[in-house]
Amino acid sequence: MSANRIVVDPVTRIEGHLRIEAEVKDGKIVDAWSAGTMVRGIELILKDRDPRDAWAFCERVCGVCTTVHALASVRAVEDAIGMKVPPAAELIRNIMYCTQTVQDHVIHFYHLHALDWVDVVSALKADPKEASRIAQSISKWPKSSPAYFADLQKRLTGFVQSGQLGIFANGYWGHPAFKLPPEVNLIGVAHYLEALEWQKEIIKVHAIFGGKNPHPNYLVGGAPCSFNLDEVNAINAERLAMVGKLLKDARDFVEQVYYPDLLAVAPFYLDWAGIGGGLENYLSYGDLPTNGFSNVESYKFRRGAILGRNLNELHAVDPRDTKDGIEERIDRAWYHHADGSTTGGRHPWAGETNLKYTGPKPPYDFLNVDDKYSWLKTPRWKGHAMEVGPLSRMLIGFAGNDTEIKEAVVEALGALKAPPTALFSTLGRTAARGIEARLTAKWNLEFFDSLLALLKAGDTRTFTKELWDPITWPTECRGVGTSEAPRGALAHYIVIKDRKIQNYQMVVPTTWNASPRDGQGQRSAYEASLIGTPVHDPKQPLEIIRTIHSFDPCLACAVHLYEGGHEIGHHDLLVK
Amino acid sequence: MKAVVETVPTVYEQLTSRGVSRRDFLRFCAATGAALGLQHSAVAQIAKALETKKRVPVVWLHFQECTGCSESFLRTSHPIVADILLDKVSLDYSETLQAASGHQAEAALQDTITKYRGEYLMLVEGAVPVSHDGCYCVVGGRTALDRVKEVAAGAKAIIAWGNCAGSGGVQAAKPNPTESVPVHALIKDKPVVNVQGCPPIAEVMSGVLVHLLTFDRLPQLDALGRPKAFYSRRVHDTCYRRANFDAGLFVESFDDENAKKGYCLYKVGCKGPTTYAACGTIRWNEGTSYPIQSGHPCLGCTEAKFWDNGPFYQRLSNIPGYGIEANADKIGTGVGAAVVAGLGTHAVLTNFRKRHDIGEHPGENAEQVERAEAADTPPPASDHQI
Numbered sequence: 001m002s003a004n005r006i007v008v009d010p011v012t013r014i015e016g017h018l019r020i021e022a023e024v025k026d027g028k029i030v031d032a033w034s035a036g037t038m039v040r041g042i043e044l045i046l047k048d049r050d051p052r053d054a055w056a057f058c059e060r061v062c063g064v065c066t067t068v069h070a071l072a073s074v075r076a077v078e079d080a081i082g083m084k085v086p087p088a089a090e091l092i093r094n095i096m097y098c099t100q101t102v103q104d105h106v107i108h109f110y111h112l113h114a115l116d117w118v119d120v121v122s123a124l125k126a127d128p129k130e131a132s133r134i135a136q137s138i139s140k141w142p143k144s145s146p147a148y149f150a151d152l153q154k155r156l157t158g159f160v161q162s163g164q165l166g167i168f169a170n171g172y173w174g175h176p177a178f179k180l181p182p183e184v185n186l187i188g189v190a191h192y193l194e195a196l197e198w199q200k201e202i203i204k205v206h207a208i209f210g211g212k213n214p215h216p217n218y219l220v221g222g223a224p225c226s227f228n229l230d231e232v233n234a235i236n237a238e239r240l241a242m243v244g245k246l247l248k249d250a251r252d253f254v255e256q257v258y259y260p261d262l263l264a265v266a267p268f269y270l271d272w273a274g275i276g277g278g279l280e281n282y283l284s285y286g287d288l289p290t291n292g293f294s295n296v297e298s299y300k301f302r303r304g305a306i307l308g309r310n311l312n313e314l315h316a317v318d319p320r321d322t323k324d325g326i327e328e329r330i331d332r333a334w335y336h337h338a339d340g341s342t343t344g345g346r347h348p349w350a351g352e353t354n355l356k357y358t359g360p361k362p363p364y365d366f367l368n369v370d371d372k373y374s375w376l377k378t379p380r381w382k383g384h385a386m387e388v389g390p391l392s393r394m395l396i397g398f399a400g401n402d403t404e405i406k407e408a409v410v411e412a413l414g415a416l417k418a419p420p421t422a423l424f425s426t427l428g429r430t431a432a433r434g435i436e437a438r439l440t441a442k443w444n445l446e447f448f449d450s451l452l453a454l455l456k457a458g459d460t461r462t463f464t465k466e467l468w469d470p471i472t473w474p475t476e477c478r479g480v481g482t483s484e485a486p487r488g489a490l491a492h493y494i495v496i497k498d499r500k501i502q503n504y505q506m507v508v509p510t511t512w513n514a515s516p517r518d519g520q521g522q523r524s525a526y527e528a529s530l531i532g533t534p535v536h537d538p539k540q541p542l543e544i545i546r547t548i549h550s551f552d553p554c555l556a557c558a559v560h561l562y563e564g565g566h567e568i569g570h571h572d573l574l575v576k
Numbered sequence: 577m578k579a580v581v582e583t584v585p586t587v588y589e590q591l592t593s594r595g596v597s598r599r600d601f602l603r604f605c606a607a608t609g610a611a612l613g614l615q616h617s618a619v620a621q622i623a624k625a626l627e628t629k630k631r632v633p634v635v636w637l638h639f640q641e642c643t644g645c646s647e648s649f650l651r652t653s654h655p656i657v658a659d660i661l662l663d664k665v666s667l668d669y670s671e672t673l674q675a676a677s678g679h680q681a682e683a684a685l686q687d688t689i690t691k692y693r694g695e696y697l698m699l700v701e702g703a704v705p706v707s708h709d710g711c712y713c714v715v716g717g718r719t720a721l722d723r724v725k726e727v728a729a730g731a732k733a734i735i736a737w738g739n740c741a742g743s744g745g746v747q748a749a750k751p752n753p754t755e756s757v758p759v760h761a762l763i764k765d766k767p768v769v770n771v772q773g774c775p776p777i778a779e780v781m782s783g784v785l786v787h788l789l790t791f792d793r794l795p796q797l798d799a800l801g802r803p804k805a806f807y808s809r810r811v812h813d814t815c816y817r818r819a820n821f822d823a824g825l826f827v828e829s830f831d832d833e834n835a836k837k838g839y840c841l842y843k844v845g846c847k848g849p850t851t852y853a854a855c856g857t858i859r860w861n862e863g864t865s866y867p868i869q870s871g872h873p874c875l876g877c878t879e880a881k882f883w884d885n886g887p888f889y890q891r892l893s894n895i896p897g898y899g900i901e902a903n904a905d906k907i908g909t910g911v912g913a914a915v916v917a918g919l920g921t922h923a924v925l926t927n928f929r930k931r932h933d934i935g936e937h938p939g940e941n942a943e944q945v946e947r948a949e950a951a952d953t954p955p956p957a958s959d960h961q962i
Contacts, residue, residue, distance in 0.1 A: 008678035009716050012671045015643045017715055037714040040640050040705075041753030042746065050887040056875060057883070060746040063644020063775060107650075115675040155662065164631050164666035169684045171675030193658045200651040200778070204864045211867030212860035213651070214644040214775055217875075219830060224872035226835045233817070233838020234871070242864075355753070357711040363718045375712075463831035545677050556642050 003030055005366065008541045009037070011548055013112040015064040016555025018514065020526075020544060021369060024535045029544070032523075032530035034514045035367055036559040039334075039355060039375040046504040050470070051077045051496050052220045054504065058492065061506065062557045063214045064107075067100050067206065068485035069506070069557070070218040072492040075293055077220045080479025080496050081472075084292060086461035089222035091451040092209050094288055095243070096216065097483075098444035099205045102250050104486040105390070105437040106258050108552045110188075110195040113430065116546040117265055118180060118188035121173040124157055126182035135187050139260040143194065152190050172542040179268040188265070191257055202250040208239050222463035227455060240452065247448055251441040262434040263415050269427055273418055276426030276547040278529030281384050282306040282392035283512070285319060285491060287484035288443065300443060301393050301484050302400045305381060309424060311399040317381065319480050319491050322347040326491070326507060328377040331519035334358055335377065342372075343519050345380065348493035348505035349478055375559040378515040378524060379507050387525040388488025388512045389551060391423065391432040408435045426529070429550040470499035485509050487552050510558035513551050526551060632789055633688050633696040635669040635727060639713050639720040640747050640756055641702030645737040646672040648775035652782040653862040660782060664789060665697070671715075682716050689730050697788065698731035700724065700759050703740040703747055707755035721762070728763045733794060735769045735784060736760065739877055742770035742801070749883035760801060767794050770801035772853070774877035779858055780806045800880060802852070811848035811874050814856030817841070830871070841868055845889040847876030 009019035017038040023031045046057055054077060059070035071093060078085065085093075128149035135144035159165075172178075180188070203213045209225050210216025217224050228234035286296060286303030296303050304314040318325055329345035336342045336356045345351070358372055367373040380386075397405030412435050413420060422428055467473065478495045488509030495503035513525040523531075526548060533543050636646070650657050661667055667674075668688040669681065676684055688696055702720075705712035710719030728734060736759040739745040748756040760768040771784050784803055787795045795803040812818065820826070821840040828834060828843060842849070848856075851874055855866040867874055873889070876882040 007717075010671050010677065010681060012674050012677045012681050015672075017638070017671075017713065019717075038640060038720075039712050039754065040747035040756070044751065044753045045746065045749045045883075050889070053886050053888045056888060057746060057749070060642050060644065060774065063642035063647045066642075066644060066647065111673065120675070159662050162631065164633070164668075166631075166661060166666040166668060167670055167674045169668060169674070169676065169687075170680035172680075196650065196658045197656055200653060200656075200861070203651065204861045207861035207864040207866075207870070209870060211865055211870035211872050212777075212855075214647045217867050217870065217872035219872065222831065224830060225870045226831045228836040228838075231837055233869075234836050355712075357708060359711070361709065362711065362714050363722065365717060460836075461831065463829075465829050465831075468829070539679070541678055 004538055006535075006538050006541065006544075007366065008544055011545060011553065013115065013545075013549060014553040014555065015062060016510075016553070016558070018548070018553050018555045019367070020530070020541075020548060021367060022530060022535075022544060024538050027534055027536070029530045029533045029535060032527045033367065033369040033373055034376075034516065034524070034526040035374040036376040036514065036555050037374075038555065039559045040556075041355065043504045043506065046501050048500050051080070051494060051499075051501055052468075052470075054494070054501060055218045055220070058506065059215050059218070061508075062554055065100070065104055065485050065487060065554055065557065066214040067096055067210075067216055067218070068483050068490060069492070070216075071097065072481040072483040072485075072490050072506070073494075074218050074220045075481030075483070076479045076492040076494040077481070077496075078293070078479070079481055080477045080494055081467050081474070082477075083221055083464055083467045084294075085222045085464055086459070088227065088451060088454055088459060089462045090289060090292070091447050091454065092223040092225070092462065094447045095247070095444060095451070096206055096209055097288065098440040098447065099202060099247070099250065101440045101486050102254060102437050102444065103199050103203050104552075105433050105440075106195050106253065107199050108433065108486070109258060109262070109430070110192045112552065113549045114188055114192055115168075115171060116542065116549055117178070117269060118185050118192075119173055119175075119178040120156070120168050120171065120185065120189055121160070122178065122180070122182045123186040123189045124153065124160065124182075126153060126186035128153055128186070131183040131186045134183055134264070138264050139256045141256040141260075143190070149186055149190065152193070153186060156189060172540050175540060175542050176536055177542050177546075180265065184264060184268070188261070191261055194257065195253075198249075198253050202246050202253075205243050205246050208235070208243055219463065221465070221468055222461075224462075226462055227460040229455070229460075240455075244448060247441075247444050251445060254437045254441045259434055259438055262431060263412070266416050266427060266431060270416070270418065270422075272427040272546070273422035273425045275533055275543075276429070276529045276550060277424040278527075278531070279385055279387045279523075279525050280307070280309045280424070281381075281386045282395050283317065283381055283386035283388050283489050284393045284396045284484060285317065285482035285489045286396075287482070293481075302396050302402060304396045304400060305384075305386065306392075306395055306399055307384065311395065311420070314396065314399045319482055322350060324382055326379060326381050327351075328379045328505075328507060328511070329518050330377055332372050332516035333374050333377045334372050345378075348480075348491070348507055349495060349503070351505070372516070374516040376511050376515040376555075378518045379512050380518060380522075385518070385522045385524050385528070386489075386512055388509045389429065389432075390436040390486070390488075391429045392488060393484060394432040394435055395423065404439060408439055426547045426550040433552070473499055476502075485557075487554050487557070488512060506557075508554075508557040510551075510554045514553060514555065514558055526553075631664060631666040633692040634665045634667050634699060635685060635688055635696055636667060636672075636699040636701065637669070637723060637727060638671045638715070639700070639702030639704050639724070639740075640745070640754070641738070641740050642746075643672060643701070644775040645701045645740075645781070646670075648778045649737075649781050650778075651861060652778040654779060655782060655786065657782075660785070665785070668696075678716075685727070689727055693730040695732055696730065697785075698727050698734045699737060700734060700741040701737045703744045703756035703758060704762060705747070705754035705756050706762075707753075712754040724759065724762055728759075728766055731766060733767050733769070733788065734759060734763060735771055735788075736801075737771050737781065738776055739772060739774040739880075739882065742772045743880035745774070746883055748881075768801055769794055769797065769803060772800070772802050772807065772878040772880075774875075774882075776878075777806075777854055777858055777860055779862075780854055798852070802878070806854040806858070807852045807878060809852065809854070809857065811851045811853050811856050811868070812846075814854075815848055815868055816856065817868060835871060838871075841871075841873040843891050844873050845887070845891055846873035847879075847882070847885065847888075847892065848874040849892055850885075851876040851879055851882075853878040 003023040055073040206213035286299040288300035291298035327345035710721035713720040
């Protein structure tokens with residue numbers, strides 16, 4: 001049987017515009033291409049602006065993982081000009097980071113990923129009493145009575161009978177790849193709706209410290225808020241009490257709803273522990289500094305790389321290595337270099353790029369995948385394709401013998417009676433996210449306690465004034481700000497000249513994972529993970545989106561361009 | 577799961593079918609009215625509307641955006657988003673939430689725009705790049721340009737969410753590499769409501785939607801196409817720190833003694849004096865806070881082209897007809913008689929300007945109209961029946 005090309009575009013329940021083309025033969029994917037189909041040019045827009053403003057532009061790269069680009073940006077500027085932030089500001093940033101990670105992971109599990117595993121229509125056939133019994137057997141979460149599930153089922157039935165199925169229209173209901181009993185499906189729908197309410201609550205932490213969410217405010221040199229325990233117009237005991245309550249609520253939901261659901265659903269899908277593994281290399285820059293961003297040793301999430309799934313060896317990663325480190329290649333992406341070359345790569349501080357679309361003229365049915373086919377560039381570390389994200393962070397913590405991470409991973413594997421190799425899969429990626437949510441929810445409370453202790457000891461400083469004025473900066477400097485975004489390793493590179501942005505480059509998690517193959521034909525993570533994925537019905541791409549969603553795609557993040565040196569080279573953009 | 581559309585029940589029927597009592601239904605209507613700032617007499621109107629209407633089909637398109645507007649919408653507290661999705665609208669296309677992908681998603685969109693031609697609401701998140709025949713944003717093999725025109729043709733009304741759909745947003749900041757334009761620049765024959773902000777406040781988004789669903793007409797719009805209900809007051813005039821501005825009490829540097837007392841952020845770049853938004857009144861995340869309350873100056877994100885109005889930490893100057901700069905300088909520096917004199921002058925000017933600015937016709941002061949013209953925005957479509 002010859003291969004059959006299928007197209008999934010748009011891939012929904014993600015951030016941004018992603019297209020997957022795949023070839024299916026004998027019920028399995030034999031090749032796949034991942035394409036980002038939207039570009040904005042944020043880095044070009046950043047040129048010549050005040051570096052202290054960059055965080056606001058960068059934050060708008062993504063509204064789902066909002067804050068992570070702002071954080072990486074202020075770190076990049078601080079790194080370039082040699083600024084250190086006060087301990088309280090570091091703790092505020094860590095609390096905002098953990099809150100974001102926990103909220104984002106829960107939203108991903110229930111609102112972006114669950115409908116790949118939970119059959120909403122099947123929930124109509126559930127016995128509410130049995131659903132209640134199951135719910136109470138896996139968690140002490142109070143919303144679990146038979147009446148609660150009966151009410152929900154009645155509401156859902158009314159909704160379906162209305163004939164207007166809204167977001168559930170044309171779903172893959174009844175597909176044989178759905179394996180959950182009706183009662184577990186009903187619990188899933190209940191928690192989908194509860195998580196919708198929960199997420200808007202716990203993110204109020206961002207409003208307290210940053211004024212709003214999405215897109216809270218950040219500040220080069222610290223945090224914009226001030227503490228004054230004797231003033232209503234500052235962060236005082238009332239505001240702190242609210243933060244404390246929200247962080248506890250966040251942890252309770254993860255411990256009593258998200259994690260138990262994950263453990264309840266996974267046993268029905270253990271076949272997916274053998275599907276979707278893809279690459280064998282994992283990368284993390286690390287994050288959550290406990291003694292300054294420049295002190296990598298103090299991070300809660302470790303920095304490092306794993307090659308060939310060898311968990312006995314952790315490789316050192318240096319984002320500043322311009323010789324043999326990170327580079328972004330344009331072999332299969334719609335860019336060219338100012339010297340006319342259309343392939344090859346550059347280290348983010350030294351490169352340059354111009355948009356040049358050479359794909360088919362829209363409307364099109366297929367991309368020309370033998371040529372360039374995406375707006376995503378292709379990042380490589382020492383020439384290797386790397387997977388980034390929660391799975392990478394958990395594996396690197398595991399390989400680095402981090403006690404907390406190791407214990408959490410072992411506990412989850414034990415509960416699922418699965419071997420460590422089960423992690424290298426679609427299911428493993430989804431499980432790692434849940435494990436990580438537990439850790440970050442717990443650490444969040446620890447950071448909060450540390451903040452209270454600091455304030456009690458009298459250190460309320462949130463901002464370093466000394467280097468705020470650009471007149472104090474060197475004429476030329478460059479920096480890198482790294483973070484571990486919910487979706488993985490994130491790095492912002494900045495070159496500052498004459499107190500303005502000369503060059504700005506973001507190497508983003510989804511760029512690592514969703515990028516096109518490189519000139520050597522090495523696939524990146526999405527494409528690699530799709531090989532071998534079963535497809536029951538080529539008209540219904542349920543299995544494809546399962547694996548793609550396990551990465552939690554964020555395409556607006558992934559697509560960007562930068563320009564470096566003195567060659568603006570955007571005549572291609574401006575001259576039609 | 578194919579169901580018969582002819583039997584579509586009303587919102588009231590759906591609510592009662594899931595066990596909601598008449599009494600609770602009316603309470604829900606009252607809460608909705610309160611959220612919109614309506615008199616109690618309007619509650620009966622809301623109840624009637626919900627008793628007799630089917631869920632309105634809605635399609636939500638994504639172009640050059642960050643999904644921050646979708647995320648903000650998910651944060652709405654009244655109504656909560658689950659109730660909007662299950663009881664109030666039929667969100668038939670949403671790349672963020674819908675179960676189906678690819679061909680099934682596209683089919684859902686086509687079904688709605690065919691079956692409900694002239695009846696569906698079109699919500700747009702993101703700007704549309706027009707350079708190079710639109711190749712910079714392609715969804716389902718078709719350009720954003722194609723899609724926005726196709727879907728707009730049958731829409732009853734259009735809501736442009738956020739600064740991107742409303743004025744081009746961050747990608748339209750200089751040098752606007754992909755020639756991104758807002759929705760109203762492309763669609764001239766349909767009412768477009770610009771719900772501005774980066775992103776807009778959640779309850780402003782749901783409030784505008786509830787207004788459309790309940791009253792079957794557009795809210796009154798200002799010269800920038802923004803609903804007056806949420807965009808007719810300057811952040812400066814509704815700011816709880818305003819008294820500090822009037823008294824000449826300013827933050828000079830972040831986290832200084834004045835910041836710790838919550839003084840006015842004007843000197844560290846606050847754009848509140850030129851920004852029309854509900855941040856000072858509705859606030860963010862169910863009223864928890866807003867940027868100024870947390871200690872950061874307003875970026876001015878509800879205004880067209882705000883990305884190019886920076887740098888963000890530089891104090892405003894040359895505000896047409898206001899002269900705040902001069903007054904703030906006089907008041908904020910030095911001691912003695914000059915300050916007292918400055919204070920007096922400032923207070924008089926402030927009061928005069930407040931009256932001028934707050935005015936009897938909110939949102940229609942000369943400055944705003946002038947800026948709207950400069951920004952090439954559409955004429956207001958106030959009271960447009962839909």
